[in-house]
Structures are given as structure tokens and as C-alpha cells.
Amino acid sequence: MPQSRQLHLGAFMRPVSLHTGAWRYPGAWPDANFNFAHLKYFVQRLESACFDAFFMADHLAVLNMPINALKRSQTPTSFEPFTLLSALSVVTERIGLVATASTTFDEPYHIARRFASLDHLSGGRAGWNLVTTSNPDAALNFGRDDHMEHDERYRRAREFYDVVRGLWDSWDDDAFVRDTQSGLFFDPDKLHVLDHKGPYLSVRGPLNIARPIQGRPVVVQAGSSEAGKQIAAETADAVFTAQSTLAAGKRFYADVKGRLDRLGRPRDHLKILPGAFIVVGDSREQAQEKRAFLDTFVHDDSGIASLSIALGHDVSGFDLDGPLPEIPETNASQSARQRVLELARDKGLTIRQLAQRVGGYSGLEMVGTPADIADQMEQWLVEEGSDGFNVMFPYLPAGLDDVVDKVVPELQRRGLFRRAYTGTTLRDHLGLPRPDNPFFSKAVRA
């Protein structure tokens, strides 16, 4: 049976890569956090490969790690997403621009407005990665002693989304008539005052910006808890998820698409895009060597701290070149601990290697020739493990160039990925309809 579905590809970006050893990799650009020219290069290359979106992660605190580990890493500081993506909108024409923004530490009026503004600037290419913020230290930067409790975060997030969506619909699409003759700038019948009053938020509106080009910017969700999956099914256009194996991916896919069925939403109105860390070689062996070489750049200080955190047990006293001994159960996250223990066992890693893996990157990865990688992506697509991927690059620019120059052409040859953009907005790329404004639907107006 011919495969008619196509892959969607986002690029999950941190300027220097999210792998904490990447800045030391030969040929890397360690100053990319504050080098606009480098980021321009990345986004333009990705656009030349017809990627759906350029996706900026975001955190509201310098990561919570012992300073001895932190000082080894390029992650704590970089451009703020809105300023960066707005600047990148000027040097691109088609690729979607997705910014992460928090419902826990921001105001819906600001968020609605900024995404609408980015959408206008970019001609309909804005997306919002809606997060409740994973780093609990952020609370300390916003006047709180503790992170808001998990379920409460999600209840606020749900209401926050409703407010943002209502604010985006403040003006009808054709509200601004600008009739110089009569002196009518906008039609007041096409202005809607939200007047929202809820348990967490009270926002009158209207928003001081015209309705976004896309009607509503694309909403992406990355939660994986019950509450996270449910809010995604109810509100999101795309889900970004960490799924380490195809089996886990298929369970997640069936779970979330099943929620859509129960909500009466069409299945293809929510795209599921697991993160995939891609390392390309001319041979499988070369790719694996690159992958192993990259991990050697994770400094012991950083790797040991990460591994100790993941296990809930200080491993710094062990022989780093020996295998991991039995570790007693602790209070640490069970799933993180389990994943690390499996990794140690399956790959036969020493403690140092394990620490470097955990301190660098240890989720889903595809390491091999362009054909190997295309095979895996195709399998995930065909077997309904995903609708595409959010690609993570091991080091930049070379790791990104490899995907653009070698993997994407292979996917295109197989008919799995577009050779040219067919639309202009991020909704177009993702195959999502432009939503009507419910406050001014034709039925209401008639």
C-alpha cells in the first residue's frame, strides 16, 4: 500500500545544541547563543530544506544544577525567544517560528499580543509552545517561594489558553475598514470584548492588535502527564513529546489520538511529533563513532552531577571506568531512574560513559546513514508512532547541515517529505485549517 501521509519536521533548537558537550565538538560555534548571524544561517538552511518549523525551547531560570556542573554547559543563557524569532522572521519567508512561553509565569494579555504580533510580522508563521514551566527554580524569579503545584499549573494553563484564544478573536478578520472618505477606521460591530472572569484570571479585553493572520497561531504542547495529554487533546495543534522507543511512541500516539476521538476532534488536527536526536554518517559505523565522540566532550563534573540527579544517588565516589553497582531505591523520579538503569544494562556502559550519556542527551536517537534514518522515520510514520519529528541536532552547524543535505533529500526521494512549501503559513505546512472567529461566525452575523 503506498504511503500517502507525509512527515512533518520541526527543528528543536538551542543555539549551540541541547547536548551539553556540543560546544566543544570540532567545528562547533560555541558563541551561537548570542550570535545572530549563526542563527540566521541555521534557520535559512532549515527553510531551504522545507522544514515545517524552527522551534525555540525556553526556560525562565539558569538551570538548577550544582554550579560545578553548570559551568561546563552552554545552556544557561541565550537570546529570548520573541526577540530572536521576530528578528529571524525578517530573514525567512516560509518556515514556521515557534516560541515557548509559560502559562505559569506570564499574563495572557501579553502572550496573546506577542504571538499575534509575531504572526503579523511573519505573515502567519507563529506558533506557541504552551508550557507550564518545568524548571521549579523559575518560581524564585517571579516572586514565589515554590513552584505552583502540578495539577494547579495545568488548571491555570487551561484557563489561560481559553483567555488567549478569546483575545485573539477580539477583532473580526475584516474589522479594519479604513475608509478615508467617511472617516471610519474600524467597524465597531466587529469588535468583541471578552470580559473573562475565571478562577485564575480576570481579563476584560479587547486585545490591542488585529486578529492574527492564521486566525490563531499554532499551539504546541509538550506535557506528558495525564493533565498534559488531556490539555493537548483539547487545545493543541501539535504535540512535542519525548518517546524513547517506537513501542512507547505508538502507545502515546494511540492514547492522544483516542482522546481526540472522544472529544469529537478530527485526528489529523493534532500532529504528534516526538523529539529525535539525529546523527548522520557515511556509514553506520561512522555515525556511531560521531555519537560516541560527542559524548566524550561532556565534562565529568557535568556528567556525574546529571547521573547523580537522575539516580537520586551520589555516584562521584565510584570507579568511573567500572560498571554501575546496585543502587538503592530513592525518592528520585522512578521513570528517570528506570531509564538510566536500562541504558546502563542495554549498552554495557561504564559509569563515565553513562554519565556522559545522561549529561549530554539520552532520549530517542537515530544514528546511521541517511537511508537508516529515513527507514526509521518511515517506520514511525507508517506504524502510527508519530506524524513526524522534532529534530534535535547533535552539534551545529555540521549536524544540521547533515540533516539538510543528506537526510531530507532521502526523505524527499521516498515521497515522505515535501520538496517545496505549498502554502505560506505554519497552519498550511501542518495541514491545519484556519479557524473561524466564533464571535463573528456567519451564523451569528446573519
Added chain:
Amino acid sequence: MPQSRQLHLGAFMRPVSLHTGAWRYPGAWPDANFNFAHLKYFVQRLESACFDAFFMADHLAVLNMPINALKRSQTPTSFEPFTLLSALSVVTERIGLVATASTTFDEPYHIARRFASLDHLSGGRAGWNLVTTSNPDAALNFGRDDHMEHDERYRRAREFYDVVRGLWDSWDDDAFVRDTQSGLFFDPDKLHVLDHKGPYLSVRGPLNIARPIQGRPVVVQAGSSEAGKQIAAETADAVFTAQSTLAAGKRFYADVKGRLDRLGRPRDHLKILPGAFIVVGDSREQAQEKRAFLDTFVHDDSGIASLSIALGHDVSGFDLDGPLPEIPETNASQSARQRVLELARDKGLTIRQLAQRVGGYSGLEMVGTPADIADQMEQWLVEEGSDGFNVMFPYLPAGLDDVVDKVVPELQRRGLFRRAYTGTTLRDHLGLPRPDNPFFSKAVRA
């Protein structure tokens, strides 16, 4: 005595002009609120004339006016300042980029970070117009029933500024060593944790962005109350003020510079820039005709509402083509009322003309030939009424082109304004030193 001081010129921008009739003026661009190409044209022309800064006003609510008046005006909606200025930073190289942001309705961590990011993107051209927000309706969009009381707003603003400044100093200028050999990305001794706990704000830090290029982005203040002037003297690098006459300007200038003396700050570390609405003609008569013609585009609905608000008295029942009768005293702002009554008397305006003036623009204006305007600007500079101006354009693009093509060359001929940028940052243009990081001054380190 030769005049050695030079003018500083900012452009106080709303995309279609802040005059509410401007969008109807022949040749205007009524869609500029959401047309990036137009804004790019404006900023590039201003840069070609060596303006110090491009300055975006901002409001957090659709203006509080009766809808019947509001619908006549282009002001309620436009791009959000950070997204817009970030985009404009890509198409310019020297001109300063000043965004308005509120201390009442935002968080210092966000504000510090966004200005730092804009400063990095633009190579040191960011400025913050620090406002406590003039439109009370904004409160309703941010979970409050009422605007915070005036003095409390300023107390919060003062603390807010201290936090932002402290966050900007989170990292020393040379904290990021990126030593690939040893694996040290930053020097932990050059990281400062603010740990601020005050009456209004509690913010731990550090900021997740490197120290701004300018050390600290330029801070602009526009308050005119006692509290406003004092916070300006204590914190600001420039003051944007509404002063209708040279006499008032000189009083304001002496007042604020006197505060600097008492604080031990050098007088030239704070530039005072009144707003000036500039209308250029080939002859004085032609300029005055343009000015009058512009006012005819203020719709009666809009003018009458504005005049009634300014007087605290509904004037819609009067004969619009007659003079203003006696108006009983009311609760409205005394200074606004007084200014309107003087305007009616001094210029002998009918009610309609007065309404059009008040509904359009009624502050300091310079209307005449390029030489007339240069004369006035020179007088303000020489007599210490100001250090320059924040120029407002009556209509765009023509009103802006007139200033760039005719007034600036005249100022340059007189040696009152630069012919080329001599520095690269906004601090350079304003003649302000780059501040040290007090947490890492050489004395502390030694």
C-alpha cells in the same frame, strides 16, 4: 559664543502617526499598523538622517474612549514593541531602538531579559521607556479592578528598576570564556545571584542572558509628576516630556538638572527631550495650511468626545461653528482644562476647530520652513530648554520625509546635528558612558 552642544533627536513613533486624523491625510499609509515594509521604510529613512533613536510608544489596552470616537482613530491596534523593534534591528545598523514597557503590569525578570536580548540582537541599541502606564483601563486586562494608586505605582517602579538593573549585572562582561580545551564554558566567579527581596518584588536571579552590550540598555522616563521627575533624576538616561512652551521647558529643564546636581550625577548624564510635533512647508503659510488641513480630518465624533473629556463637560449640544461659551468648573484634570481654554482663546478657534485640535494633537509644535524649525530648536538648545527633541510626525510618510530631507540638513549646516554616527550604540549617540558592573568592579575583584 559658538554653540558646542549638539541636538539629540528621537522619533516618537506610532506607525500611522499619533495624530488621529493622519490616516486620512492625502498620501498617508493607513495600514501601517500592520505593515512591516512601511515601518522598515520609516526607520531606514530616520537612520539615514542619523537620528539617535526610534521610539515606540505603548499602551496595554484599547484606548478608553467612547466607541463612537474610537472607531474614527487608527491608534488602538498595532505591532507589539519588542517583536517590532527586534525585526527592525535586522534592517538597521546604528539607530537606537526604544521600547515602552510597564513596571505596573509586567515582571522585572521578563523586562530585564527582553531588553538585554534586544540589546544583543542590535549590537547595543536598546532603550527602555520606563512607564507606570497612563491608561487606567490596562488594569482590567491584568486581573485588577482598578489602576494601582499613583504614588504606589512609582514606588513599585523604583524597586522594579533596581531589580532590572541588578539582573542586567548578573554576569560580568567577560564571564563567558568558552574554553573548549578545559571544558569551562563560563567562570562561576563572574556570576552574581541578586537575591532581591523588597516590598513589591522578590527576585532571585541570575538572569538567563549575558550582560547587555551597553552594560545597561538606555533608560528613558516620561513621568512629569514629582514622583516621575524624581525617579527620572535617580535612574534615567533620558527624559521624554511634554512641554508646550519654551518657558515651561526651561523650568522643567532646570528642575530636573537641579535634581541631578543634588544627587551628585553629572548634568549631561541625563538628556531632556521634549516631544515636538513638526510640520514643514516651503513657506510659513504653506506649513500652517498643512497643519490646519490635517485637523480637518479629525472626525467630529472623535474631536467632540476628546474635547468633552478634556473639559469634563459634554460640548456636543453647542453650535460647533461658534466660539466656546463659559464652561463651569468640574472634576476633570485642571491642567488639561486650562490648556484647552487657553488654546481656544489664543487662537480664536471655533468649537469644531478646537475639538479637532484636541482630538488630533495639541502639545508643543513647530510649524514653518526648515529654517523656522531649526531656529526654534536652536533656541531651545541654547537657552537650556532641552538637549534635543523627540520628534512627532504629523502624517507619514510625507511628514517624516520632510524632516529627514529638509530640517535635518538645515540643522547639520548649522553644526547642531551630526552628519554621521560617530559610535555604534545608543549610549554612544546620546554621549553616555558605558556603566561598569558594580558587582565585579576591579576593586571588588582585587
